[in-house]
Amino acid sequence: MIFIPLPFVVALLLAIRLVEMLRGEQPLKSNRPFLALIALCTLQSLAVGLRWGYGVTELRYVLPVLASCLPPLVLASFRSLIYREEAQAGTTRWLHALPPIVMTALLFWAPALIDFALIALFVGYAIAILNLGRTGPDALDDARLDRVLSAHRALVIAAASLCLSALFDLAVFMDFEWSKGKNVALMVSNANLLGLLLLGLTATVAAHARALPSPATDMNDAAARAAQDREILERIDHLLVKEKLSRDENLTLSRLARRAGVPARQVSGAINRLSGKNVSQYINDFRIAEACRLLRETDISVTAAMFESGFQTKSNFNREFRRVTSLSPASWREKNRSL
Structure with a gap:
């Protein structure tokens, strides 16, 4: 044998x-x-x-x-x-x-x-x-x-x-x-x-978990890609605003992409092409908008507004607040409360 x-x-x-x-x-x-x-x-x-x-x-x-x-x-x-x-x-x-x-x-x-x-x-x-x-x-x-x-x-x-x-x-x-x-x-x-x-x-x-590459015709067709980018951005905006996902302090690109049902690479590309910003800056814009609303409409402290809007550190919050508004949170509140 x-x-x-x-x-x-x-x-x-x-x-x-x-x-x-x-x-x-x-x-x-x-x-x-x-x-x-x-x-x-x-x-x-x-x-x-x-x-x-x-x-x-x-x-x-x-x-x-x-x-x-x-x-x-x-x-x-x-x-x-x-x-x-x-x-x-x-x-x-x-x-x-x-x-x-x-x-x-x-x-x-x-x-x-x-x-x-x-x-x-x-x-x-x-x-x-x-x-x-x-x-x-x-x-x-x-x-x-x-x-x-x-x-x-x-x-x-x-x-x-x-x-x-x-x-x-x-x-x-x-x-x-x-x-x-x-x-x-x-x-x-x-x-x-x-x-x-x-x-x-x-x-x-x-x-078998590898994603298939996008068809070449989609990537070469600027109009089709722009329409796809707008659709992706609409999904992202809906998640960040309507479902308040921007307030999640543990939010990552992969989690955002998974909730949107879109590959992370496409989410990042759509945000970069349409807004001219990276994903972190784009999400922080929504967080700063929420922080501004809280500072204008409520009496909570700046620190409380920071946490409520999704930030976890004062340094990052202050840096992003100045990037968006050109003011510190306290100065912005004082200026907009006086209007």
Whole structure:
């Protein structure tokens, strides 16, 4: 009977998912990080099967390097679902190439440190990934609204999978210390592959949360884009005024976009193009208008008006008040009460 290692079965499952995504409707460019992640999980599963199923010992030099590529790629994949992260990631992207370089160096000069380096790498990136989604589904502000919950769950599972891999590496190290690697083959063929399979499947789920790019004709048609911008701004104004969302001190672009049912990038673009202001300034204009109404029509203190209108710090409130009215809150109240 032909022996088929379990890692080959996992690799086959991941390869099937990869082919399905390549043949799907999602553009390949938008899904590139997730496609690369699934491909890497497939390659690593094959390497594990050859190393521990068929005794190809030469792969012991390849497996640590492949493993070190996994955490940065997971982080990059989920960063692609966060609009504000794109610009930030560009300036530090080269740093994520260091793990495989460092791992290669350790193979030649300090192989005893490889297990500890992998554990630190996996746990560190798991924390970084959880930090991306620390505010919940709203953090994934460039994901499709109907898939954002599943994408956020995939993010948490991916971080847990990295921690599982770190725990597995620790178990392998302890097995070598206690029984000279007697159980390593069995452990590698089962425990670690659960992490790879989870990463591959969560990547598939999260990839489907990528928003499709707007049709080129919409972006090239200035009239259509202007009409779309006006419609978006009307929704935003309704939320800020009628539903008093501007008074929410925890309001963010992603929350505002989600309430409007519009991607955050479109909200930001519409506000920039039609008002000439950034989102923060636009929202603060509504807050200052409410603060002015309170200062003019009521006897509450300036501090109370600040909190009621949605501001949390005096410095920000005073700065924005002067930007809009050219006066301090107290001076504005005195001038407008005397009219």
